[in-house]
Amino acid sequence: MSMDCQRFLSIPILAVILLLGFVYYATVFIFINDWVGLQTSAGFLNALIFTSLVCLFLFSFSIAVLTDPGHVPSSFIPDVEDTVSSDQELQKTSSQVSQCDKCSAYKPPRTHHCKVCRRCVLRMDHHCLWINNCVGHWNYKAFFLLVLFGTTGSIYSTVMLISSGFHKDWDFGERVPLKIFYVCCGAMMVLLSLTLGTLLGWHVYLIIHNMTTIEEYELHGWLGNLGRVIDIHLMLESTKTLPWYWVQTC
Numbered sequence: 001m002s003m004d005c006q007r008f009l010s011i012p013i014l015a016v017i018l019l020l021g022f023v024y025y026a027t028v029f030i031f032i033n034d035w036v037g038l039q040t041s042a043g044f045l046n047a048l049i050f051t052s053l054v055c056l057f058l059f060s061f062s063i064a065v066l067t068d069p070g071h072v073p074s075s076f077i078p079d080v081e082d083t084v085s086s087d088q089e090l091q092k093t094s095s096q097v098s099q100c101d102k103c104s105a106y107k108p109p110r111t112h113h114c115k116v117c118r119r120c121v122l123r124m125d126h127h128c129l130w131i132n133n134c135v136g137h138w139n140y141k142a143f144f145l146l147v148l149f150g151t152t153g154s155i156y157s158t159v160m161l162i163s164s165g166f167h168k169d170w171d172f173g174e175r176v177p178l179k180i181f182y183v184c185c186g187a188m189m190v191l192l193s194l195t196l197g198t199l200l201g202w203h204v205y206l207i208i209h210n211m212t213t214i215e216e217y218e219l220h221g222w223l224g225n226l227g228r229v230i231d232i233h234l235m236l237e238s239t240k241t242l243p244w245y246w247v248q249t250c
């Protein structure tokens with residue numbers, strides 16, 4: 001197995017794949033099948049659209065996991081003289097060109113050091129537990145698309161579940177376990193859609209303002225904090241990296 005593929009061997013990634021498999025099976029073989037049947041053209045079309053969304057999600061997910069988020073070339077030396085034409089710009093440029101204490105190397109503007117990856121990442125957004133990789137310059141697009149397809153797929157699955165639930169004849173007593181299954185799945189899908197939808201909204205806001213999560217946090221602490229709170233995987237990440245941070249600072 002190549003080094004890159006070993007990135008998939010992490011519990012959060014396996015959890016994402018398991019959850020995706022469960023949601024796919026339930027949506028196609030339970031909700032759509034119970035609602036209109038997979039043999040009908042409406043059932044087939046809905047199953048086809050949902051399968052395409054799942055494939056697009058898996059493709060973006062794999063790219064986000066496997067792509068190098070962006071490393072600083074070891075030969076990088078800031079070219080201050082070329083870019084400077086006035087004193088004001090010199091001040092600006094010299095404040096942008098900084099050095100990383102841990103890597104003992106120059107950092108281009110918008111680069112941050114990731115404690116988990118133990119290296120500097122170009123235009124780092126955050127380290128994402130769910131893709132076992134940093135979100136940076138080279139995989140931001142894949143990360144954004146995976147959030148977009150994830151949100152669309154979750155909402156689609158929720159609509160299929162609700163349509164199927166309303167269509168079903170619930171009058172039989174023996175259907176109680178199925179009722180419980182529908183209610184639990186419904187609660188899970190609504191929660192998933194809201195979480196991914198909020199994360200999508202946050203990244204649309206960041207793209208419009210040409211910012212990263214880290215920069216937003218540094219510029220407007222409270223708004224960045226809000227971003228961190230809605231970015232549920234950042235919350236999990238901060239609890240996960242806390243012991244690591246202690247090791248590093250001690």
Ligand SMILES: [Zn+2]
Nearest residue numbers: 100103113120
């Ligand atoms: Zn560094």
Ligand SMILES: [Zn+2]
Nearest residue numbers: 114117127134
């Ligand atoms: Zn990282």
